Amino acid sequence: MAAPNVMLNIERLSSRVLRILGCNPSPMTLQGTNSYLVGTGQRRLLIDTTNPGKDEYIKLLKSTLEENTTSIQEIVITHFHIDHVGAIPDVCQNLLHSKEIKVSKMKKPVGDEVNIGLDYTFIEHNHTFHTEGATLRALYNPGHSNDHMILYLEEEQSLFSGDTIINGSSTTVQNLIEYMKSLQDILDLKPVRIYPGHGPVIEDGVKTTTDYIAHRISREKQVLEYLQGSKGDPRTVMDIVKKIYVGVPVVLHGKAAENVDQHLLKLQAEGKVVTEDGKGWIIKEN
Template identity: 45%
Template sequence: MLSTIPKVEQLTCRIVRVLGCNPGPMTLQGTNTYLVGTGPKRMLIDTGNPDVPEYIENLKECLNDKNVSIEAVVLTHWHHDHVGGIKDLFKNKLISLDTPLYKFPLRVDEKPNNNELKYSYLKDMQVLQTEGATMKVIFSPGHTKDHIALLMEEDNAIFSGDCVLGEGTAVFEDLHDYMKSLQLLVDLKPGRVYPGHGKVVNEPVEFIQYYIKHRNEREEQIVACLKECHPIPVESMEIVKRVYKDVPVVLHLPANTNVNNHLNKMKKEGRVTEENGKWILSKL
């Protein structure tokens, strides 16, 4: 059972979390967006889904209560539950045409969902500053090709986007890159992690090491399944049904994506072979 997350919560003197009000199997309680800084102008990390009036109203009320405005938006990656709210921020005059929308580049023709706006592209290790907060961009691909985390120097805290969730485990596009990004975050030795979904992680080094261990264990389960089936090749979804048998069927499709990422990683390593969409161990 997921923990309860308030719709608006002052987490520290420089961080307010505003929940995206878009709960679901992949978004958990909803997307966590964060208002960061201590001055009259602050940065907003991520924007939630498009067309969620409750989120916009909560954010607007928070800004009014604190008598602050948004001076820049920082986006951890391209997924719609993180960039989707941009057009609603603009429509409700919470940002303007002059408000920077900071993001790591995904492709050259990438545009926000409001044609009047455009992205300002970030670089790895770039520093973003607002009154009361200094954040360093940490390029952390794997969940997506353009994923970043943000290291806030004042508190030695990381805004992890979807690289690390507060509950459960994350999906990813490229397992090789994802594992490297997890280790990168461990090596930073953060004191706290503010995830894109789920509760705040107060012991992040141990938590992220669990992520790494979990992925390694999952790979061992996939290998064991392939050994059981050998020499008959099997489809990835058959592996999902065996390995994720205790997981709700509604999550089997994203689980299948994870399994395929593991299989493709092992294919690069020469450990498995693909034959007409079916997989077999290269050698026992």
């Protein structure tokens, strides 16, 4: 996927959506985590934050609130990863001067929640957030993480996709079977535009989602073709990465390996590949 244009630190994306860049660029976060202020009134929803200790992000968020004469009604978190939840304590301490703020997310079905020093409010699938000028419907959308949710902005027929879909790269996947279903769920919504967890706004939500699905199907085909060509000689995950992720920087091979591993687990569940030792993989003979 082509690299996106450089984004502004603060940008109005629509009459009800402002983006504040997380000031945490990296190979995994691209230009940074997108934090969104949603609504039109004197209190608005904040979707996601950034990593802890990002003073520049706090300054940007503070100036955005002041310039728009607004405050934070509630913090809504798409998923538990540290680049999304990490700055919540900093926001509370420096901007709210209090821990009396609702922080809402979906509960992890397995594993501990990231400790942010205050309690989460756990919501269910189809929960609706209301603020002046905006209505957000929360939809469970696992795959990238086991607690991941997306937020459908009803007034715009648009979507905050978290890290299920990002702009400028493919995303990492914790469970590919769930992830492919989540992509189809997004496609069924037919979002006009997508506000991703990383990268610029996606102006054609349906096309991009379709492309994401096609990309994963293509990767799966590459994995199968490579294993078929090995003629029964077991291949490791890293063998596959080096073969099919040509041109991808070595620094990203670890994350690529995680994706390949997910493809193999999906193919194993479908009875298409097997492994004897959990390391070397071959095509399953009929």
